[in-house]
Amino acid sequence: MPETPARQIADDLRARIQSGDLAPGTRLPGEPALVQRYGVAKQTAANALKLLISEGLASARPGSGTYVREFRLIRRSATRRLSRTLWASGNSVWAADVEDRPLEVDRVHVREAPSPSWVAEALSLPEKEPVIVRSRRYVVDGEPVQLATSYLPGSLARGTRMAEPDTGPGGTYARLAELGAEPVDFVEEVRARMPDRDEAETLSLAPGTPVIEILRVAFTVEDKPVEVNRMLLDAGSYVLDYRFSG
Amino acid sequence: MPETPARQIADDLRARIQSGDLAPGTRLPGEPALVQRYGVAKQTAANALKLLISEGLASARPGSGTYVREFRLIRRSATRRLSRTLWASGNSVWAADVEDRPLEVDRVHVREAPSPSWVAEALSLPEKEPVIVRSRRYVVDGEPVQLATSYLPGSLARGTRMAEPDTGPGGTYARLAELGAEPVDFVEEVRARMPDRDEAETLSLAPGTPVIEILRVAFTVEDKPVEVNRMLLDAGSYVLDYRFSG
DNA sequence: TAGTGGTCTAGACCACGTG
DNA sequence: ACGTGGTCTAGACCACTAT
Numbered sequence: 467m468p469e470t471p472a473r474q475i476a477d478d479l480r481a482r483i484q485s486g487d488l489a490p491g492t493r494l495p496g497e498p499a500l501v502q503r504y505g506v507a508k509q510t511a512a513n514a515l516k517l518l519i520s521e522g523l524a525s526a527r528p529g530s531g532t533y534v535r536e537f538r539l540i541r542r543s544a545t546r547r548l549s550r551t552l553w554a555s556g557n558s559v560w561a562a563d564v565e566d567r568p569l570e571v572d573r574v575h576v577r578e579a580p581s582p583s584w585v586a587e588a589l590s591l592p593e594k595e596p597v598i599v600r601s602r603r604y605v606v607d608g609e610p611v612q613l614a615t616s617y618l619p620g621s622l623a624r625g626t627r628m629a630e631p632d633t634g635p636g637g638t639y640a641r642l643a644e645l646g647a648e649p650v651d652f653v654e655e656v657r658a659r660m661p662d663r664d665e666a667e668t669l670s671l672a673p674g675t676p677v678i679e680i681l682r683v684a685f686t687v688e689d690k691p692v693e694v695n696r697m698l699l700d701a702g703s704y705v706l707d708y709r710f711s712g
Numbered sequence: 713m714p715e716t717p718a719r720q721i722a723d724d725l726r727a728r729i730q731s732g733d734l735a736p737g738t739r740l741p742g743e744p745a746l747v748q749r750y751g752v753a754k755q756t757a758a759n760a761l762k763l764l765i766s767e768g769l770a771s772a773r774p775g776s777g778t779y780v781r782e783f784r785l786i787r788r789s790a791t792r793r794l795s796r797t798l799w800a801s802g803n804s805v806w807a808a809d810v811e812d813r814p815l816e817v818d819r820v821h822v823r824e825a826p827s828p829s830w831v832a833e834a835l836s837l838p839e840k841e842p843v844i845v846r847s848r849r850y851v852v853d854g855e856p857v858q859l860a861t862s863y864l865p866g867s868l869a870r871g872t873r874m875a876e877p878d879t880g881p882g883g884t885y886a887r888l889a890e891l892g893a894e895p896v897d898f899v900e901e902v903r904a905r906m907p908d909r910d911e912a913e914t915l916s917l918a919p920g921t922p923v924i925e926i927l928r929v930a931f932t933v934e935d936k937p938v939e940v941n942r943m944l945l946d947a948g949s950y951v952l953d954y955r956f957s958g
Numbered sequence: 959t960a961g962t963g964g965t966c967t968a969g970a971c972c973a974c975g976t977g
Numbered sequence: 978a979c980g981t982g983g984t985c986t987a988g989a990c991c992a993c994t995a996t
Contacts, residue, residue, distance in 0.1 A: 470983085470984065470985080471984090471985075472984080472985085473909075496961080496962065496963080497962075497963070498961080498962085506985085506986085507985065507986045507987065507988095508986090508987085508988090509965095509984090509985075509986075509987090510984085510985065510986080512963075512964080512965095513984080513985090515963085520766070520906060520920075521906050521907075521908060522905055522906045526962095526963060526964090527962085527963080527993095527994080528962065528963045528964065528992075528993055528994080529961080529962050529963070529992075529993035529994035529995075530961090530962065530963085530993085530994055530995075531961095531962065531963080531994095532962090532963075544954060544956060545956045545957075545958070649958065650957055650958060651955070651956075651957050651958075652955065652956055652957070652958060653953070653954070653955050654952075654953075654954045654955075654956075655806060655951050655952065655953055656902065656924075656951065656952035656953075656954065657806065657947070657950070657951050657952070658904035658922045658923075658924050658947035659768050659922065659947060659948070660766055660767050660768045660920055660921075660922065661767075662767060663719075674766075674906055675906075676904045676905065676906065676922035676947065677904075678902075678904050681806070701903070701904035701905060701922065702905070704903070705901055705902065705903050706900075706901070706902035706903070707899070707900075707901055707902075708790060708899070708900045708902065708954050708956070709897070709898065709899050709900075709956075710790060710791045710897075710898055710900075710954070710955075710956060711791075711896055711897050711898070712791065712895065712896060712897075712898060716964085716965065716966080717965090717966075718965080718966085742980080742981065742982080743981080743982070744980080744981085752966085752967085753966065753967045753968065753969095754967090754968085754969090755965090755966075755967075755968090755984095756965085756966065756967080758982075758983080758984095759965080759966090761982085772981090772982060772983090773974095773975080773981085773982080774973075774974055774975075774981065774982045774983065775973075775974035775975030775976070775980080775981050775982070776974085776975055776976070776980090776981060776982085777975095777980090777981065777982080778981090778982075
């Protein structure tokens with residue numbers, strides 16, 4: 467891999483970031499400063515900063531400057547209830563806010579629609595069978611961090627509070643339980659990828675930030691699938707936590 | 713978000729990719745072709761292609777062309793043994809190779825070293841206590857897809873086959889079991905982020921491909937931590953699979 | 959109003975894969 | 978040898994932020 471000028475500049479800045487010389491939140495030297503300091507063209511200075519941004523180390527604010535990125539990781543425990551009793555704390559390897567910072571909910575939309583084929587398959591429904599589609603956005607400290615869309619069988623959820631924006635105390639799962647369809651087993655499929663433009667905008671993602679996509683299917687005791695939930699997480703904001711026995 | 717020429721070109725190509733007009737593996741129009749077709753500068757054409765690359769939709773081969781990316785997802789089931797009996801197949805939402813394509817192992821290095829602080833904490837060892845460090849790379853179809861580094865307490869693994877490149881039949885876990893320290897419970901912490909330059913090179917990652925970082929701690933029946941495993945996965949190659957009860 | 963990042967044009971050289 | 982992407986310089990305009 468050749469050592470281009472842009473990479474050299476990025477290396478310098480990266481070292482200063484990782485040594486703590488440039489603390490999180492600090493403003494990095496701007497393009498003009500780098501042009502001066504290294505004797506390169508403006509584009510090259512810009513490329514150096516873009517490298518750091520694409521590594522998730524920095525974030526640009528047009529009109530203001532480029533800043534060392536701050537991470538406030540949210541820990542998402544898939545098996546919270548189990549974890550409380552089984553595991554001592556202190557075995558967490560990444561720093562993360564332990565207290566549950568409340569997730570404010572935003573942009574709630576509920577509608578009934580034919581099920582997409584992958585939803586139909588996951589819910590063992592006939593193709594295009596109507597489902598209740600619930601989508602919302604989660605916001606922490608004013609920063610959007612997650613999009614989620616749930617799909618519930620229309621035959622089950624239609625006419626209940628699950629088909630309204632406010633599902634009532636305990637949420638969707640409590641309503642399902644009241645109908646004798648309490649979710650007790652879960653399958654999650656996890657991927658990571660780059661967001662498309664829409665997703666990046668809705669999540670206010672800094673360029674170079676990946677997203678984590680989680681598809682969860684919830685099953686009743688009778689192994690009947692009753693909910694599919696597609697979540698899109700700002701990867702810079704989350705650590706996922708899974709605990710299981712082999 | 714302004715509609716710049718580069719974005720316009722990217723939008724056109726993206727639409728043709730998603731419609732199937734440009735199939736996976738196809739060569740995209742090159743920079744000169746885009747300059748001709750859209751009447752823009754070479755840099756702008758390059759920027760358009762870079763946009764697609766950063767979305768993970770395309771991948772550049774210098775000297776040859778830019779190609780529509782092909783995905784061959786590997787399914788990694790964290791709780792394989794449980795899953796076999798509990799769950800019917802066919803509820804998988806993302807396509808993935810079901811058969812276990814064998815992971816060839818590569819670049820095996822074993823050494824003894826003072827434990828990094830986060831390893832010491834996870835293993836409940838005194839700071840700098842020696843640990844056996846086992847690192848290796850996994851390759852599928854000639855493509856590197858995963859890096860892994862395990863840390864084992866020196867007092868447990870020293871002098872055993874766990875301290876040699878070849879750990880013998882059943883691997884590390886079988887050796888631990890023979891010592892009465894069979895791992896039965898697991899905690900995994902999952903993050904996604906952009907790779908640094910070294911990581912991108914070792915995994916032959918296309919620019920714009922994120923990595924998934926997994927930190928796994930394995931516990932015995934007595935809840936004693938006996939192994940820490942740090943894995944780095946090519947996010948474009950993997951789907952993670954978790955199953956649990958709530 | 960001055961400074962910032964974002965993007966564009968125009969032209970150049972390089973390393974590399976392919977025929 | 979030719980075409981490819983990768984990167985650089987030099988100069989320009991824009992939209993936005995900060996003061």
